[in-house]
Amino acid sequence: MEWSVLLWILMVVMAAVLLFIMVFFIIELSDLASDFVSPVECCRKLSPIILPEYFAQLTMTVLMLITLNFTAFIINAPLAAYHVYSYQTKSYWLDPTDIFPKIDEKRRVFFIKLGFYLILFFYYLYCMIMSLISD
Amino acid sequence: MENSESIVGGGVPLSVETAADPSRVRMGPPPTSAGRRLAVHPAPAARLLPVARLLLVARLLPVARLLPVARRALVVRPAPVVRPALVARPALVARLPPVARPGLQAPPGRATLRCGVGPGSSAAPQPPHAASASNGRASSSTGPPTGSANFRFGSEQHGGDGVPRPVNDEFILPPDDVAQHPSLGPMSSDPFHFRPTIHAVPATEALLNSTGLTFGAVLSPFAEKPDEEVPTVQQTRAGIVRCRRCRSYVHPFVQWLDHGRKWRCSVCHLVNDCPEAFRGRVDERGRRVDAAERTELSCGSVEYVAPKEYMMRAPQPPTYVFVIDVSATSAASSIPEVVASTLSNSLEDIYEDERALVAFITYDSKLHFYGLDSAFMQPRMMVVSEFADGVELPAPTPRMLVRASEARENIEHLLEGFPTMFEDNQDSGAALGPALQAAFSMVGHVGGKVLVVAAGRPSVGAGAVKARDERKAIGTAKESALLTPADNFYKLLAVDAAPLHVSFDLFMLAQRPSELSTVSSLSRHTGGKVFFYPNFSLSKDGQRVSADLSAMITRPTGWEAVMRIRCSRGLKITGFHGHYFARSSDLLALPNVDAASTFGVTIAIEDSALEGARSKFSYATMQAALLYTASNGERRIRVHTLALPIVAELPAVYQAADAPCMAALLLKMATLKAESSTIEDARSAMLNKMDDIVKSFKSLSKSAGGSGQLVLPASLRLLPYYTLAGLKNRALRVEGAGSVDGRSFALTRARTLPVHYLLHTIAPRLFRVQPGPVNPQLSKLPLTLSLTAASLGSDHVMLLDTMSALWLWVGRDTPGPVIRAVFGMDSLASVESTQLRLQPLDNDLSAHVFAMISLIRSQRDEYMPVYIVKQDGRYHASFCSFLVEDRSSSVMAYPEYLQALAKKK
Numbered sequence A: 001m002e003w004s005v006l007l008w009i010l011m012v013v014m015a016a017v018l019l020f021i022m023v024f025f026i027i028e029l030s031d032l033a034s035d036f037v038s039p040v041e042c043c044r045k046l047s048p049i050i051l052p053e054y055f056a057q058l059t060m061t062v063l064m065l066i067t068l069n070f071t072a073f074i075i076n077a078p079l080a081a082y083h084v085y086s087y088q089t090k091s092y093w094l095d096p097t098d099i100f101p102k103i104d105e106k107r108r109v110f111f112i113k114l115g116f117y118l119i120l121f122f123y124y125l126y127c128m129i130m131s132l133i134s135d
Numbered sequence B: 001m002e003n004s005e006s007i008v009g010g011g012v013p014l015s016v017e018t019a020a021d022p023s024r025v026r027m028g029p030p031p032t033s034a035g036r037r038l039a040v041h042p043a044p045a046a047r048l049l050p051v052a053r054l055l056l057v058a059r060l061l062p063v064a065r066l067l068p069v070a071r072r073a074l075v076v077r078p079a080p081v082v083r084p085a086l087v088a089r090p091a092l093v094a095r096l097p098p099v100a101r102p103g104l105q106a107p108p109g110r111a112t113l114r115c116g117v118g119p120g121s122s123a124a125p126q127p128p129h130a131a132s133a134s135n136g137r138a139s140s141s142t143g144p145p146t147g148s149a150n151f152r153f154g155s156e157q158h159g160g161d162g163v164p165r166p167v168n169d170e171f172i173l174p175p176d177d178v179a180q181h182p183s184l185g186p187m188s189s190d191p192f193h194f195r196p197t198i199h200a201v202p203a204t205e206a207l208l209n210s211t212g213l214t215f216g217a218v219l220s221p222f223a224e225k226p227d228e229e230v231p232t233v234q235q236t237r238a239g240i241v242r243c244r245r246c247r248s249y250v251h252p253f254v255q256w257l258d259h260g261r262k263w264r265c266s267v268c269h270l271v272n273d274c275p276e277a278f279r280g281r282v283d284e285r286g287r288r289v290d291a292a293e294r295t296e297l298s299c300g301s302v303e304y305v306a307p308k309e310y311m312m313r314a315p316q317p318p319t320y321v322f323v324i325d326v327s328a329t330s331a332a333s334s335i336p337e338v339v340a341s342t343l344s345n346s347l348e349d350i351y352e353d354e355r356a357l358v359a360f361i362t363y364d365s366k367l368h369f370y371g372l373d374s375a376f377m378q379p380r381m382m383v384v385s386e387f388a389d390g391v392e393l394p395a396p397t398p399r400m401l402v403r404a405s406e407a408r409e410n411i412e413h414l415l416e417g418f419p420t421m422f423e424d425n426q427d428s429g430a431a432l433g434p435a436l437q438a439a440f441s442m443v444g445h446v447g448g449k450v451l452v453v454a455a456g457r458p459s460v461g462a463g464a465v466k467a468r469d470e471r472k473a474i475g476t477a478k479e480s481a482l483l484t485p486a487d488n489f490y491k492l493l494a495v496d497a498a499p500l501h502v503s504f505d506l507f508m509l510a511q512r513p514s515e516l517s518t519v520s521s522l523s524r525h526t527g528g529k530v531f532f533y534p535n536f537s538l539s540k541d542g543q544r545v546s547a548d549l550s551a552m553i554t555r556p557t558g559w560e561a562v563m564r565i566r567c568s569r570g571l572k573i574t575g576f577h578g579h580y581f582a583r584s585s586d587l588l589a590l591p592n593v594d595a596a597s598t599f600g601v602t603i604a605i606e607d608s609a610l611e612g613a614r615s616k617f618s619y620a621t622m623q624a625a626l627l628y629t630a631s632n633g634e635r636r637i638r639v640h641t642l643a644l645p646i647v648a649e650l651p652a653v654y655q656a657a658d659a660p661c662m663a664a665l666l667l668k669m670a671t672l673k674a675e676s677s678t679i680e681d682a683r684s685a686m687l688n689k690m691d692d693i694v695k696s697f698k699s700l701s702k703s704a705g706g707s708g709q710l711v712l713p714a715s716l717r718l719l720p721y722y723t724l725a726g727l728k729n730r731a732l733r734v735e736g737a738g739s740v741d742g743r744s745f746a747l748t749r750a751r752t753l754p755v756h757y758l759l760h761t762i763a764p765r766l767f768r769v770q771p772g773p774v775n776p777q778l779s780k781l782p783l784t785l786s787l788t789a790a791s792l793g794s795d796h797v798m799l800l801d802t803m804s805a806l807w808l809w810v811g812r813d814t815p816g817p818v819i820r821a822v823f824g825m826d827s828l829a830s831v832e833s834t835q836l837r838l839q840p841l842d843n844d845l846s847a848h849v850f851a852m853i854s855l856i857r858s859q860r861d862e863y864m865p866v867y868i869v870k871q872d873g874r875y876h877a878s879f880c881s882f883l884v885e886d887r888s889s890s891v892m893a894y895p896e897y898l899q900a901l902a903k904k905k
């Protein structure tokens, strides 16, 4: 079926983009920790990307649900829940006045998410190949 | 990258001369120093073995048993009460010599900072490389005795229960023998400026953790020590000598190598070449012979006049923008009047200063700007009411930001008209946010100080906040949410303003809940100050507002300041507490800095790095460099270098502990927790810390103390007292918490006050006025009494010093003659306590009371109003909330708490 191949290609691309976003975040935080960028600059760079990332991940989750790909949905669900929680409590906001004490904590979160997107990426890749073969 | 203050202050990094020249040899008599510290010789009895000193403990018998005994002893026999601690170590407590404190004995005239190098001084420095490996042992066996001299038991004056309490100490400084290690001496920075919680560095993290103590420091870089000035370094051709790699400044604790041709930086351990003009002979112990002649090699705190390289632009002129609320609410309580009359008086100094700039903005639901240009005969008011898409300043002429000296007439004219201009203002909006944006765009290119006088919650335009319902939240876990800003507008404005050297000082004169926690983030992230006057009324607070406002204008201020703290290898700063903006992990932007600006610093120990450092240095150094512009336009660098011996043994760690400073830092840390988590969490963090310390000490000193005895090192005796007092303070208490604004303000105070201010705030000083000796020429304050209701007799007159106010408490059975002498009336029964005023009267007792009040006021730089409280009056309960040793509904009484601590396993 044509559309399922398209769906998986879209998913692979999205996961790849999210992967890159995570790498970018981690690099920026490392720069901040070693005083290569100022906290204001760092927050200005990162803040506009955080919500789109959340949105993309939630879209992925919803798409998996409506296309009845339950395995992918279950992999996505915990992170989606975390994103919704963090949006509701506004804890996603990067506060330039309070970022230094939180660098390590944020970096840990980004590393976990990086691993998560990596798993997703390979899973989507596998699904894409499978659907290409079955085509 | 270039790691220096030049990130902000100057573009050109300093280069260190590398030419190797034959060292100039200085000959001459051994240097002496006039300003050196008096030697403190420990008494023979104090030279105990380390183990014995470890056992120097505050022993407490079960208090329930002790109290009646002590009372009886006092009543029956006039002989001194036998105290458990004295029984334990009679020789130590009895024979310790009085500790000399040169700084506090107020010699006539201004001496320079203690500079103690030279023979005869107790502060002769050890050759750094000679003392390396054995330092842990050395410091614990030849080190000073534990500071029991300063932690005197005040049993006679304190009711005889043998419970440790602070004595009447104005500055609550650590004992000299704890603060100044003999191998380092007064060349290390003074506790007034830079005060660690432990005056030694534990060699490993495990060692520190085994004691349960917190390692950090409290720093007041711009503090003014009474009768002492920070000495200025004489410029030489060598310029300012700094380490090539870490950019730290040369200080008394660097190592001189290669006959003085090279020096090893104690922060990063790089070996630097010494510029030729800075060379001097080095003696066989590795010391510079000419150290006493060079301020930067003999003093822990020095000041440099910065050369051009440290300036990115011309030094900023003192710049003041006044943003004043003139809405209906404000006008009804005569706020414009108070502000105008204060400014007319305190701008005097500013008119004298040719460089100073001034501007005025007032606001209700509109913004009013004032053209003060001296080209115009009269000040012109310009009203801006459209600011939905950001504020646009009115036309550039007439100018609004003017030189005060040139526009003096227009300014005076404006201030004269001020009270009447808004008398009948009906507009009750408050466009604070737009007014602040306007102020920022007015001075953003210069930098400066924005003084904001607000009469309540901002309600119009950007930054308007809705009142949050706080009734149900107070005292519960939900209160913390109300302590965090409702709107990030003020925080973001502060983040924009701080790098441009603009700071905001907030005066909140509120009659209703004012969202202080939201608005005060302005000051918090720009190094500003917050003043809060709840239930403002002219009669109650007018004088205080006036004094505070005028102090913020006239006190010495450092402009466009940045501070960097460099720690030697093995120490890492993990957090800051105070009002600042962190521009990088160790660089704080402090747009304005003054004597009261204080920062708490928490420090972690990194084992492997510290181990490596010990092979080269026997001590660790921390250097705080504050680059600022003085009001006269001089760019200056104030450098405080703190050197602490690295110690490997427990007794040495314990004896160097500084309980008051640690209590202050713990409280500062708790304020953060109160906001990010809950008040309850902050409270339990304080209690758990104390438990940990007690338990650790108990397990480390197994032999000492049985059941029912609290065993603590002498240096930590007062920590339980301050912990308890902290929990009963407005910042952290559960019952009677009042409003969220009040809590937010108390937390702000705890976060920003210097050590002795903070500790006197949480544990006020209580004096008895009557009955007692009457001395109209009183020159010394009497002893403080314990903060318990038992100190109040129904026929007493007491005076309580809470740092922000003085409370005169009058018992219900106070004899008529006393009332008549103090208040000039026969009885207070028919008078409301708010109606009472204290007037100087022509009699000895009245003079005595006024002498006490002025003595206390002279120790503070804040104005302290006098409140009169009658024992039966309505403020008696508020007065009692300061009696921190008594039981409250959520916290034990002090003796109970000590007992509970003693039972901890």
Ligand SMILES: [Zn+2]
Pocket: B243, B244, B245, B246, B247, B248, B265, B266, B267, B268, B269, B270
């Ligand atoms: Zn260095």
